Amino acid sequence: MTKPEIAKDIELEEQIKCTECKSEHLVRDYQRGELTCRTCGLVIDENQIDQGPEWRAFDAEQNERRARGGSPMNPLVHDKGLSTDIAWSNRDSYGNVVPSKNRSQLYRMRKWQNRTRANNSADRNLALALNELNRLASKIGLQRQVRETAAMLYRKAVQKNLVRGRSIEGVAAATLYGACRQCEVPRTLDEITKASNATKKEVGRTYRYISRELGLNLMPASPVSYITRYSRELGLSGKVEDAAIKILQEATESELTSGRGPTGVAAAAIYLASVVYNQRKTQKAIADTVGVTEVTIRNRYKELTEYLSITAAVAA
DNA sequence: AAGACGAAAGTGGTTGA
């Protein structure tokens, strides 16, 4: 990509206005792959492509010639897209037949080439798994960064022999779930298992096993990371979203969130915020989009209001 | 009439002996 092209992209982007309220206050979130209006909360563009420069440039000279040589490493292909082949025919690069006394050497080279590449079960497994990983990720609509994280996790799992005895589908789903957690792109276990053929039970068990063995020590998903997504799905404004996040921060400080399902807490915070800002959604509507029951929302809501009775003035 | 509320019983998974 040459310099003028990049400049053009930026120019184009600055002309974009919110299609709903014509505000120019737009926020681009590359991590979640969304372009949103900060004023009314409308998601203008989803699943966008990161058009920024591929690699960092450390000085002016590098910036000038940020050329790319060949395809970049691609962790989503089982040999990272960097493999070479030794041709099957017994000919050298000039097309001459290799003399028989050198032929045995060629056989040995070919043999080791294959052994180090796709010819062992681990690698065949990996090739299959990455395929499945891609299928899942695109079904749920996850962007590249998460997929690559998942691929890296899967590689590590294979290296540590964690896959043996488990279904590829299960492990793929589990690593994808782990990647979502790591990248803080909120996807529930439910959503991922729904796209997979594996059962929730298996994916959950595999995920715990893998995260323990690989030492991922991930924090439990923060309810805050769900807010943005769900409040947009519900068509709530940015104000409500901010309020919900603020509520959650206070709730977290007073330990109201620990031990609770993050989605339930998030749902309650959204509900509370929507009430405060007079954009009330029914408990049922929120429950449906977030994937918890009304009862859970009520319970969390009760806890929140009990605590926030002191600080309700701050939220309002 | 729809939504909110709450009680009670049921469910699936974790934990600790």
Add this chain to the structure above:
DNA sequence: TCAACAACTTTCGTCTT
């Protein structure tokens, strides 16, 4: 391996707007 347990769900009746 099993029972206790916490969080959450399901169900259903009652209250509120």
